[in-house]
Amino acid sequence: MANKEVDKLSGIETTGHEWDGIKELNNPLPRWWLWTFYATCIWALGYVIAYPAIPLISSATTGVLGYSSRAEVADELTNAKIAQADMLGKIQSASLDEIRKDPEMLQFAVSGGRSAFLVNCVQCHGSGAAGSPGYPNLNDDDWIWGGKLEDIYVTLKHGIRFQWDDETRDSQMPAFGADEILERDQINDIAEYVRQLAGLEHDAEAATRGVSPYVENCAACHKEDGAGDPEQGAPNLKDAIWHYGSSKQEIAQQIHKPRHGVMPGWVNRLDDETLKKLTVYVHSLGGGE
Amino acid sequence: MVTVYNSVERIDAEAVNSKEKRSSYAARVKIFPKRVAGAFRQLKWWIMLVTLGIYYVTPWLRWDRGPHAPDQAVLVDLANGRFYFFFIEIWPQELFYIAGLLIMAGVGLFLITSTVGRAWCGYTCPQTVWVDLFLVVERWVEGDRNARIKLDKGPWSFDKWRKRLLKHAIWIVIAVATGGAWIFYFADAPTLLKNFLTFQAPFVAYSTVAILTATTYVFAGFMREQVCTYMCPWPRIQGAMLDEDSLVVTYNGWRGETRGGQKLRRSEGEENFGDCIDCNLCVAVCPQGIDIRDGQQLECITCALCIDACDGVMEKIGKPKGLISYATLRNYNSNVAGVESPTTWRSFVRPRTFIYAGVWSLIGLVMLGFLLTRDRLDINVLHDRNPVYVRLSDGGIRNGYTIKVLNMRAEPRTVTLSMAGIEGATMTITGSDAAPSNSIDVDLKPDKLVSMKVYVSAAAASLKGEVSDITFTVNNTTDEESASYTAKFNGPAER
Numbered sequence: 001m002a003n004k005e006v007d008k009l010s011g012i013e014t015t016g017h018e019w020d021g022i023k024e025l026n027n028p029l030p031r032w033w034l035w036t037f038y039a040t041c042i043w044a045l046g047y048v049i050a051y052p053a054i055p056l057i058s059s060a061t062t063g064v065l066g067y068s069s070r071a072e073v074a075d076e077l078t079n080a081k082i083a084q085a086d087m088l089g090k091i092q093s094a095s096l097d098e099i100r101k102d103p104e105m106l107q108f109a110v111s112g113g114r115s116a117f118l119v120n121c122v123q124c125h126g127s128g129a130a131g132s133p134g135y136p137n138l139n140d141d142d143w144i145w146g147g148k149l150e151d152i153y154v155t156l157k158h159g160i161r162f163q164w165d166d167e168t169r170d171s172q173m174p175a176f177g178a179d180e181i182l183e184r185d186q187i188n189d190i191a192e193y194v195r196q197l198a199g200l201e202h203d204a205e206a207a208t209r210g211v212s213p214y215v216e217n218c219a220a221c222h223k224e225d226g227a228g229d230p231e232q233g234a235p236n237l238k239d240a241i242w243h244y245g246s247s248k249q250e251i252a253q254q255i256h257k258p259r260h261g262v263m264p265g266w267v268n269r270l271d272d273e274t275l276k277k278l279t280v281y282v283h284s285l286g287g288g289e
Numbered sequence: 290m291v292t293v294y295n296s297v298e299r300i301d302a303e304a305v306n307s308k309e310k311r312s313s314y315a316a317r318v319k320i321f322p323k324r325v326a327g328a329f330r331q332l333k334w335w336i337m338l339v340t341l342g343i344y345y346v347t348p349w350l351r352w353d354r355g356p357h358a359p360d361q362a363v364l365v366d367l368a369n370g371r372f373y374f375f376f377i378e379i380w381p382q383e384l385f386y387i388a389g390l391l392i393m394a395g396v397g398l399f400l401i402t403s404t405v406g407r408a409w410c411g412y413t414c415p416q417t418v419w420v421d422l423f424l425v426v427e428r429w430v431e432g433d434r435n436a437r438i439k440l441d442k443g444p445w446s447f448d449k450w451r452k453r454l455l456k457h458a459i460w461i462v463i464a465v466a467t468g469g470a471w472i473f474y475f476a477d478a479p480t481l482l483k484n485f486l487t488f489q490a491p492f493v494a495y496s497t498v499a500i501l502t503a504t505t506y507v508f509a510g511f512m513r514e515q516v517c518t519y520m521c522p523w524p525r526i527q528g529a530m531l532d533e534d535s536l537v538v539t540y541n542g543w544r545g546e547t548r549g550g551q552k553l554r555r556s557e558g559e560e561n562f563g564d565c566i567d568c569n570l571c572v573a574v575c576p577q578g579i580d581i582r583d584g585q586q587l588e589c590i591t592c593a594l595c596i597d598a599c600d601g602v603m604e605k606i607g608k609p610k611g612l613i614s615y616a617t618l619r620n621y622n623s624n625v626a627g628v629e630s631p632t633t634w635r636s637f638v639r640p641r642t643f644i645y646a647g648v649w650s651l652i653g654l655v656m657l658g659f660l661l662t663r664d665r666l667d668i669n670v671l672h673d674r675n676p677v678y679v680r681l682s683d684g685g686i687r688n689g690y691t692i693k694v695l696n697m698r699a700e701p702r703t704v705t706l707s708m709a710g711i712e713g714a715t716m717t718i719t720g721s722d723a724a725p726s727n728s729i730d731v732d733l734k735p736d737k738l739v740s741m742k743v744y745v746s747a748a749a750a751s752l753k754g755e756v757s758d759i760t761f762t763v764n765n766t767t768d769e770e771s772a773s774y775t776a777k778f779n780g781p782a783e784r
Binding site for chain 1: 313314315316317512515519673674675676679680681682683684687689719720742744
């Protein structure tokens with residue numbers, strides 16, 4: 001300590017640290033700074049006592065204020081629910097059409113419906129509701145079971161071919177090939193005829209042969225012109241949208257042994273406001289009738 | 290201790306940072322700045338009046354913007370994301386004007402500092418202005434320097450209690466007014482004042498006033514020069530900004546030394562001394578508690594009060610003024626070398642100041658140009674990405690867009706939304722009953738953004754590739770304002 005270096009110009013000791021010839025003077029700290037430091041120490045001590053702070057083996061100290069971030073989240077959720085109560089009440093008492101016509105309710109329903117959709121529906125229909133083969137695209141204007149608000153609402157509530165709901169939408173297309181109702185050739189001809197109905201490339205001769213078996217076996221549900229019937233969930237065969245593909249092979253496969261989509265009914269899992277919000281959301285995707 | 294030399298008394302004052310008084314932790318040395326009169330003091334009174342006036346009065350100025358916008362001249366409307374400044378209204382996406390102003394403030398500070406030194410610190414910094422204001426109160430209640438020192442050292446008599454309580458009460462009133470004025474910039478001032486006084490204002494108003502009251506009271510009443518010395522980063526940046534041509538408050542030692550008081554002069558002969566009579570008045574008036582005769586130093590805010598003090602003394606003893614003056618280092622050095630070199634405005638003329646002034650003006654002009662030619666109608670288009678396109682039952686292709694139209698005028702307008710780029714394409718707006726068409730009229734609320742979900746359908750055959758350009762335009766026929774946005778229209782690879 002004897003040979004402390006003193007800066008000649010200022011007469012102040014240096015700390016001995018040097019950077020390219022520049023030395024640090026050992027100036028005193030202001031006393032208020034010291035008091036501020038003590039104050040932060042006391043604050044930290046108080047914080048440790050008041051809040052969860054010290055980790056134990058399987059938990060941590062809880063603090064005398066009993067604060068927990070989980071409880072805070074629960075509080076915030078409760079508050080959010082209270083804040084929404086007003087709009088939820090309006091949604092509850094309004095008809096689907098009223099919701100759609102009121103800009104405020106529409107906005108609330110669409111954003112709420114989207115949240116519910118992202119939790120419950122994306123697994124099959126995709127996050128953009130664009131579907132995939134076998135799972136309908138909800139953005140387009142082709143609806144197997146109808147695209148009016150009421151239709152969508154019923155589908156959502158009771159599902160499709162959902163065996164645990166008595167009111168579920170149900171229909172069954174016979175397995176014309178597997179159950180030996182039609183011959184292989186007839187199935188081939190009907191497939192060609194269906195492609196003709198849809199305006200796709202086809203074998204004209206085979207399509208002509210397919211007319212009479214189509215009328216006898218298919219027109220009851222899919223109608224003579226192939227327009228389908230939303231009442232029975234019979235898809236439109238003459239539009240550009242295909243549930244299981246539009247190639248001749250895919251169509252023939254579907255006639256031979258049809259696949260049937262199943263959608264759960266949500267009436268026992270989601271409350272009515274959520275179902276209404278979902279309905280309005282799906283309807284708003286652009287294809288609603 | 291009082292020695293009279295031509296009627297000027299020697300004051301018992303010592304610099305707070307003199308080297309004898311150092312330890313690991315230094316207690317603050319109390320400073321009792323003496324009252325001083327002079328040209329710079331006069332200038333500082335005026336600047337104080339103007340700056341405080343601007344601060345307290347501005348929120349109460351009114352500016353008529355019609356029925357659809359607030360009538361407060363200067364308003365930062367955080368809730369609605371608007372900034373009003375007289376005839377200028379700024380939307381959040383135009384915040385670069387604020388960034389530009391901040392850059393201008395920065396460059397302006399460089400310019401000022403490189404020419405006239407720490408003029409910001411000495412004259413206009415809020416810390417300086419409020420400390421000055423608090424000192425006015427302190428002097429009014431407790432008296433000038435000597436009376437205050439006496440009061441401070443004296444016992445806690447009734448008189449001391451009375452004076453201290455009165456001083457702090459007035460300080461707190463000023464602090465509350467200071468913190469109070471701040472919140473009026475963020476809401477309609479008359480309404481907020483009424484709500485504030487009837488305890489109906491939002492909590493944040495009260496907490497902001499409380500915090501700013503506390504900082505004003507503590508910083509201007511107690512911390513004072515320590516804010517400049519220890520807290521403020523600006524004094525540290527000064528070093529890089531000042532050069533040998535910057536004006537700084539300078540003790541002209543070449544003229545003043547050897548300093549000496551009356552006794553010494555009598556005993557050793559007047560001819561052995563310079564102009565400084567060592568009266569210490571420059572130290573006594575300094576609000577920072579330093580001795581300017583030690584040279585340019587970190588603590589000095591260049592408030593120039595020592596110049597006033599010394600000029601007064603020089604006048605009394607019949608010597609030329611300017612023993613302490615604004616001088617550049619270059620002038621000082623040549624004076625030391627014996628070449629007479631007065632400081633003039635020529636020190637301003639050098640490349641550095643011109644570059645700073647040029648950059649400052651350039652940014653200002655560019656911003657002004659943008660401001661005068663900016664659009665008050667704007668359109669933003671967000672293309673749906675999930676799904677990018679939808680095939681419809683008739684084989685057509687549909688794309689979805691979220692279109693936001695910004696009406697940045699405080700009046701309702703009707704605009705026509707139209708699109709171009711894809712032949713035969715039609716659009717529908719969700720929630721609107723308008724039939725699918727190529728152009729649809731949209732009503733805009735005053736000073737509001739309207740967000741629309743728009744679906745555009747086109748026949749697959751009309752698309753030229755997987756991605757086509759589609760241009761949306763909003764056009765107002767009455768004031769001929771329009772804005773466009775070119776977005777993409779996606780379709781399948783095979784049609």
